[in-house]
Amino acid sequence: MPPKRAAAPSTPSKTKKAKPAQTSIASFFSPPGKPKAASLTADRAKREPSVVDLADSDDDVVQVTAVDLVQQVDSDEVLARKLAAEWAGDEVPANGKRKAVDEVAATEQKKPIAALFVRRETKLSLETKPKVEAKPNAEAGPSRPASISSARAEPVEPIDFDTDSLLFRPDEVDVSKWPGGRLPYSILVGAYVQVSRTRSRLLIVRVLTNFLHLLIARCPQDLLAALYLLSNHLRPAYVPFELGVGFMVLSKAIKEVSGLQPRDLKRLWEKHGDPGDVAFEAKSNLRTLVAPAPLSVRDVYDRVTGLAKLKGQQSGKLKGDVVRRLIVQARGEEVRFLVRTLIGNLRIGAVRLTLLTAFARAAALHEMSRDDFEGILPLPEKGKKSPDPVRERIEARCAAAVRLVRKVYVRHPNYDDLVKGIQPGLEGLEQRVPVSVGVPLSPMLGSITRSIDEVYARLGSLPFAAEAKLDGQRLQMHIRADGPQGDDDGGRWVEGEGGRVWVRLFSRHLEDMTEKYPDVCALALALLSRPLPSDRADFPSWSSSPTPTVRELLNTGNVTSLILDAEIVAVDKDTGQHRTFQELTNRAKKDVRLEDIKVVVEVYSFDLMLLNDVPLLSAPFSHRRHLLRTLIQPFADKSNPMLARFAHIANVDSLDMKSPADLRTFFDEVVEQKAEGLMVKLLESGEQATAEIIDIDAEDDEEEGEAEGEAIEVGRKKPLPATYEPDQRSMGWLKVKKGRWCVVSTVANLRLP
Incomplete structure (x- = not known):
C-alpha cells in the first residue's frame, strides 16, 4: 500500500487589505462592551503624542450620518465629555498621557450636553442671524480655542x-x-x-x-x-513670495476634511473647476462633533503667509496640515474664499484701482466730522437727483483723496507704508510715502500711433526726441551706496575695489530680477564708483529753466543713489551687435552665477527718476535726460567681455531734423539693427491742438424727418506732459512700431492753429 501523501500546507488566501471604515458619530456612543468603542480606544493609544484641539483636529473631525442626540444614555454623555476634555488638554508629557484631563472633564461635567454638540452652520448668509450670541474670550488666541463651548x-x-x-x-x-x-x-x-x-x-x-x-x-x-x-496679494507685488500650495496639497486637504472618495471629489472638480467651489461643495454637508472657534482676519493672514516659510522635505506635509486645519475651522462661504486666497484668485472683480479708490474715500470720510454731513440728503432710489451742495462738497473732497492716494501708490506700491503714512491723515501723505530706492515705481507707458505722420499731427511743433525701441526686457535699476530706503530685505550688496553699493533690479511688471542678472548688479558698482566728469555742459538753452534743486544735482560732487529706467538687450560679446529677445530668455532666472553666464547683455538707459535721493518725476524729460547723460557715462569692461555693459539709447531730436523724412530715415536705421521701432517723447510739456467736428442743428422737421444744421470745426487743446507719469499710458510718449505703417487720410485734413 503506497504511503499516504502528506497534505500540502495550506496557504492563506490573498485578500485585499480592508480600508478602515470612516468613523461616524455613532461609534462614539456605542456601549462600552462593543468592539467599535474598543477599537477607538486602541486607535487612540497608537497615536503619536500630540496636542489635538479643534484648530488642528485632523483625525477627530467626523461626519454625521444618522444620530439622535436626545436618545443617548448617560454613559454616552460621559464618553463625549471625556473626549471634549481630551481635546482641550494643553500639555502632553513625555509618556504620552495628557495632563489635567480629569480636571477639565470635571469642569465640562457641569455644562449641558447641548453646549458640546452645537449644530454646524453650513452656509454664510447675509440675511441669516446666529441664534446664540457669542461672548468674546480675550484670553484665547486667534487660532486656538481656550475651551470647547458654544460661546x-x-x-x-x-x-x-x-x-x-x-x-x-x-x-x-x-x-x-x-x-x-x-x-x-x-x-x-x-x-x-x-x-x-x-x-x-x-x-x-x-x-x-x-x-x-x-x-x-x-x-x-x-x-x-x-x-x-x-x-489678492499677501505681500507687495514686487516682493518674491510663493505659498507653495499646489493642486495636490489642496486636493488632499479637501478629501481628508470632507471624507469624500476620490471618485466623488473628481466629479466635483469636473463640475465646478474652481478649487474654492469644490471645497465649498465638499464641506457643505459636513457636521462636526463640536463647532470650532471662528476664524479672525489676522489669524487667517498670519497662518496663510506662514506657509511660505515652510521649507524642506516635510514642507508638503506641514503645509497640508495647515491648510486642513484652516478648512476645518472655516464655515460656509469662508471655505470658498479661503481656498481662493490660497491659490491667489479671489474672483471678486475688485481690481487694484477700485481698491485704492475705496481706501482713499474711506480715509477721507474718516477725517470728516459729523458737522460736515449736516444737511446731506439721502440718495433717491430712482429718478432725478435733487441738488445737494453738501454731498457735492464731500464728493469733491473724496475725489481729491482718490487722486492723492493713487498718485502715492503708483510711486510707492507698498500697502505697509501706505497704511502707516495715512494714519496721521491725508495731508502730507506724499512726503511721508515718497519715491524710495528699493521700492519700484509703476513704469510709464507709451501710446500707440500708426504712422510718423500721426506723430507730427499729435505733437505739432513741440520739441521731441525719437529713441530706438529695442527688442529687450524693461529694467528698473535701483542703486544706493547706503542701502535701501525702508525695511525691505530684498536686493543685494555688491563689493569691489570701488567700495560697496546696494542694488535691486525690477521688470516692467515689478518682478524682482536681482538674482537673474548678477552681471548687471556688478555693473552698478562701476556706475557709482567712477569719478564724475569735470566739464559739464549746462541745460539746453531751448529747455525750460530748471529748479534750484535740479541745478544743484548737475553740480554734485558724487552720485550716491539713483533709479534708472532702461532696457536690457542681449548682445554679441565680440561685435556688440544686438541679439533677439528669445536669446535673452534663455538665461536662467534664479541663482545665476557670474561664471555661468553665456548670454552677454547691455543696459541701455533712457530715463532717470531719482538722483541722490531726490525724485525727478516732476522735472521735464529734457532735464532728466541731461542729468543722466552728463553724470552717468557709458561703461564697458574691456578686460572681461562677458560682463554687462552700459550705454545710452540712440536718439534723434526734432530740433535737429529738417523734415519728417529725417525721422523716417532714423526709423529705417534702428529697424535694421533689430529694433522694434521708435519711442517718441516730449522734451518739454505743452498742449496738443486737436480738431473736432460738431453739428449746430437748426429746428427739426419731425414730420418729414429732416434736420437742417451747420457743421463747424472747433479747436481744443489737451495738456501734453513731459514729466514722468508712473502707471500712465501718456500722450507725451508715442510708440511707432514696425509693421504698423499705414497712411491715415484724416491726418491730412487735420488743421492745426
Missing part, C-alpha cells in the same frame, strides 16, 4: 455694507461680539460675497468703502491684513 463656536453676524457711503456710520456698528476686538473673518467674507454678486463698479466701491471705513474707525490693527487679503 466660542458661534460665528459673528455679517454686515450689509451696501449702503450710502456718506450716510454710513462706523460708530453705530456693534463690534462687541468681535473676539478680542479683532476683525472676524466672517465680516471680510461677507464683503467678498457682496462684491462678487455684482458687476457694478459703483456698488463694489461703495461696499469696499464702507468696509474699510469701519476698519479705520473701529479696528485699525487689522486694516493692513484686510487690504492684502482684498488685493
Whole structure:
C-alpha cells in the first residue's frame, strides 16, 4: 500500500487589505462592551503624542450620518465629555498621557450636553442671524480655542455694507461680539460675497468703502491684513513670495476634511473647476462633533503667509496640515474664499484701482466730522437727483483723496507704508510715502500711433526726441551706496575695489530680477564708483529753466543713489551687435552665477527718476535726460567681455531734423539693427491742438424727418506732459512700431492753429 501523501500546507488566501471604515458619530456612543468603542480606544493609544484641539483636529473631525442626540444614555454623555476634555488638554508629557484631563472633564461635567454638540452652520448668509450670541474670550488666541463651548463656536453676524457711503456710520456698528476686538473673518467674507454678486463698479466701491471705513474707525490693527487679503496679494507685488500650495496639497486637504472618495471629489472638480467651489461643495454637508472657534482676519493672514516659510522635505506635509486645519475651522462661504486666497484668485472683480479708490474715500470720510454731513440728503432710489451742495462738497473732497492716494501708490506700491503714512491723515501723505530706492515705481507707458505722420499731427511743433525701441526686457535699476530706503530685505550688496553699493533690479511688471542678472548688479558698482566728469555742459538753452534743486544735482560732487529706467538687450560679446529677445530668455532666472553666464547683455538707459535721493518725476524729460547723460557715462569692461555693459539709447531730436523724412530715415536705421521701432517723447510739456467736428442743428422737421444744421470745426487743446507719469499710458510718449505703417487720410485734413 503506497504511503499516504502528506497534505500540502495550506496557504492563506490573498485578500485585499480592508480600508478602515470612516468613523461616524455613532461609534462614539456605542456601549462600552462593543468592539467599535474598543477599537477607538486602541486607535487612540497608537497615536503619536500630540496636542489635538479643534484648530488642528485632523483625525477627530467626523461626519454625521444618522444620530439622535436626545436618545443617548448617560454613559454616552460621559464618553463625549471625556473626549471634549481630551481635546482641550494643553500639555502632553513625555509618556504620552495628557495632563489635567480629569480636571477639565470635571469642569465640562457641569455644562449641558447641548453646549458640546452645537449644530454646524453650513452656509454664510447675509440675511441669516446666529441664534446664540457669542461672548468674546480675550484670553484665547486667534487660532486656538481656550475651551470647547458654544460661546466660542458661534460665528459673528455679517454686515450689509451696501449702503450710502456718506450716510454710513462706523460708530453705530456693534463690534462687541468681535473676539478680542479683532476683525472676524466672517465680516471680510461677507464683503467678498457682496462684491462678487455684482458687476457694478459703483456698488463694489461703495461696499469696499464702507468696509474699510469701519476698519479705520473701529479696528485699525487689522486694516493692513484686510487690504492684502482684498488685493489678492499677501505681500507687495514686487516682493518674491510663493505659498507653495499646489493642486495636490489642496486636493488632499479637501478629501481628508470632507471624507469624500476620490471618485466623488473628481466629479466635483469636473463640475465646478474652481478649487474654492469644490471645497465649498465638499464641506457643505459636513457636521462636526463640536463647532470650532471662528476664524479672525489676522489669524487667517498670519497662518496663510506662514506657509511660505515652510521649507524642506516635510514642507508638503506641514503645509497640508495647515491648510486642513484652516478648512476645518472655516464655515460656509469662508471655505470658498479661503481656498481662493490660497491659490491667489479671489474672483471678486475688485481690481487694484477700485481698491485704492475705496481706501482713499474711506480715509477721507474718516477725517470728516459729523458737522460736515449736516444737511446731506439721502440718495433717491430712482429718478432725478435733487441738488445737494453738501454731498457735492464731500464728493469733491473724496475725489481729491482718490487722486492723492493713487498718485502715492503708483510711486510707492507698498500697502505697509501706505497704511502707516495715512494714519496721521491725508495731508502730507506724499512726503511721508515718497519715491524710495528699493521700492519700484509703476513704469510709464507709451501710446500707440500708426504712422510718423500721426506723430507730427499729435505733437505739432513741440520739441521731441525719437529713441530706438529695442527688442529687450524693461529694467528698473535701483542703486544706493547706503542701502535701501525702508525695511525691505530684498536686493543685494555688491563689493569691489570701488567700495560697496546696494542694488535691486525690477521688470516692467515689478518682478524682482536681482538674482537673474548678477552681471548687471556688478555693473552698478562701476556706475557709482567712477569719478564724475569735470566739464559739464549746462541745460539746453531751448529747455525750460530748471529748479534750484535740479541745478544743484548737475553740480554734485558724487552720485550716491539713483533709479534708472532702461532696457536690457542681449548682445554679441565680440561685435556688440544686438541679439533677439528669445536669446535673452534663455538665461536662467534664479541663482545665476557670474561664471555661468553665456548670454552677454547691455543696459541701455533712457530715463532717470531719482538722483541722490531726490525724485525727478516732476522735472521735464529734457532735464532728466541731461542729468543722466552728463553724470552717468557709458561703461564697458574691456578686460572681461562677458560682463554687462552700459550705454545710452540712440536718439534723434526734432530740433535737429529738417523734415519728417529725417525721422523716417532714423526709423529705417534702428529697424535694421533689430529694433522694434521708435519711442517718441516730449522734451518739454505743452498742449496738443486737436480738431473736432460738431453739428449746430437748426429746428427739426419731425414730420418729414429732416434736420437742417451747420457743421463747424472747433479747436481744443489737451495738456501734453513731459514729466514722468508712473502707471500712465501718456500722450507725451508715442510708440511707432514696425509693421504698423499705414497712411491715415484724416491726418491730412487735420488743421492745426
